[in-house]
Amino acid sequence: MLTLLFYIFIAITAIQVIYFLIFGAFAFAKTKKSKQYDIPVSVLICAKNEAKNLETLLPELLQQSYKNFELxxxxxxxxxxxxxxMKRFQKSTNNIKIVDVENNEAFWGNKKYALTxxxxxxxxxxxxxxxxDCVPTSKHWLTEMTQHFSSKKKIVIGYGAYAKKKNSFLNLLIRFETFMAAVQAFSYAKMGIPYTAVGRNLAYHRDEFYRVNGFVNHMKIRSGDDDLFIKDAATSKNTAICFSKxxxxxxxxxxxxxxWFQQKRRHVSTSSHYKFIHKFLLGTFYLTQFLFWTIAIFLFCTSFWQMALLIFAFRISIQYFILGFASSKLKEQDTLYLLPILEIFLVIIHFGIFIANLTSKPTHWK
Structure with a gap:
């Protein structure tokens, strides 16, 4: 039985290595821009009880170097x-339009209805x-995102980072999880099978929205205005990724x-509505990740510990190599300092989220 377990460990490690090689599709990717400049753009912000955050965000957006846009x-x-x-800022500029969703309308579809x-x-x-509740890291944000639009590329997936906090393990864990999610999203998009995006940094042409009837297919699911829309609308030909700093x-x-755990529960709850290929790829990655660590720890306590350690070291080396390049692109290099520890924590957390979502439904938009 121990020998069989060792061979299973080899097979699981091989699958994990294949996944990290897949992630290389993003790690070694080069930025491709269509060089479109100053196309008319509308920037949409859906806000519910965000008065304080809007005071910070709106001045940043109004200072964008982009010339031809409305808010x-x-x-x-x-x-x-x-x-x-919103009305106060509207008085001081001529490129702000306000859409006010009344309480008697808000019940139907909630955020997705408001976005529509x-x-x-x-x-x-x-x-x-x-x-x-977020801000662009540069006044060139709109320029960078829109330059990926072309006659074929009608959806642009960007990176939504989290602020760094010193001496906080939780902050490091959150940023590592966000980084890993982005690596997977960008890698699958590069391979022609896009499956998700983050609503805090996403762009698409209006035609793509109407082509799939907007959010109609998942209007009753309160989350998913980003990833479930991508599930319906994104293809290998119409989707680009943007990862310039x-x-x-x-x-x-x-x-x-x-x-944070509740937030992740909400995000994960939408994955049950993904396409089968995406559920299979994501599920296999997380399952083999869980088995890799579980079996490795067990084998370290047996007579197979030396061979298991060599295989373990090989997988970790490949992981560091691929993620090192990816983290450089997304400016998240410090998340790799405690890579094994952070990965173990995420494995445990993902397992906890899976159990929690089986027993109860998470809450959604405010």
Whole structure:
């Protein structure tokens, strides 16, 4: 039985190595731009009780170097001063449009319904999305994102990073998980099978939205305005990725484990609606990752420990090599300092999320 387990360990390690080689599709990718400049763009922000964050975000957006854009601010039935903040900024500039979703409308589809109203109200066909609780890392954010549009590329997936906090293991864990999720998303998109994006840094042409009937296919699922839309609309031909450092957005991460855990539960809950190929690829990766660590730790306590250690070291080396290049692209090199420890924590957390989501449904948009 021990020998059989050792051979299983070899097979699982081989699968893991194959996955990291797949991730090399992004790790060694080069930026390709269509060189389109100043196409008319509408930037959409859906906000619910985000008065404080809008005070920070809107000045940053208004200082973008991009010339030809409007801001579509969607007030999703807020109970704070969100609408008042939007109106105050609207008075000082001529490129802000406000969409006010009333309470009696908000029940139907919630955020997706509010976004749909915003998309319909947008003047321009090229749409760029971000969230109220994050900011672009550069005044060239819009320029970088829109330069990936072309006659064929109608969807652009960007990177939404989290702010770095010193001396915080939780912050390191959150950023490592976000980095790994982006590596997978970008890699699969490069391979022609895009499956997800983050709504805080996403762009697409209005035609792509109407081609798949917007959010209709998943309107009753309150989360998924980004990844489930990508599931319906993204193809190998119409999707581009943007990972230049000036194209990132940055958000404030959760400061408590419980809040972050609930956030991840919401995100993971939408994965059950992914296409079979994506569920299979993601599920196989996480399952073999769990088995790799579980069996490795067990074999280290047996007579096979030396051979198991060699195989373990080989897999870790490949992982460091591939993720090293990927982290350099996304400016997340420090997340690899404690790579084995962070990975073990994520394996445990993913298992906990799986169990928790089996027993109860997570809550969604505010």
């Amino acid at each position: 579509v601010l969607i007030n999703d039935a807020s109970s704070d001063e969100t609408l008042e903040i 109203l915003g998309i319909k109200a947008a003047t321009n066909d090229f749409l760029v999305f971000t969230d109220a 000036n194209s990132f957005t940055i958000s404030e991460p959760k400061t408590s484990f419980s809040k």
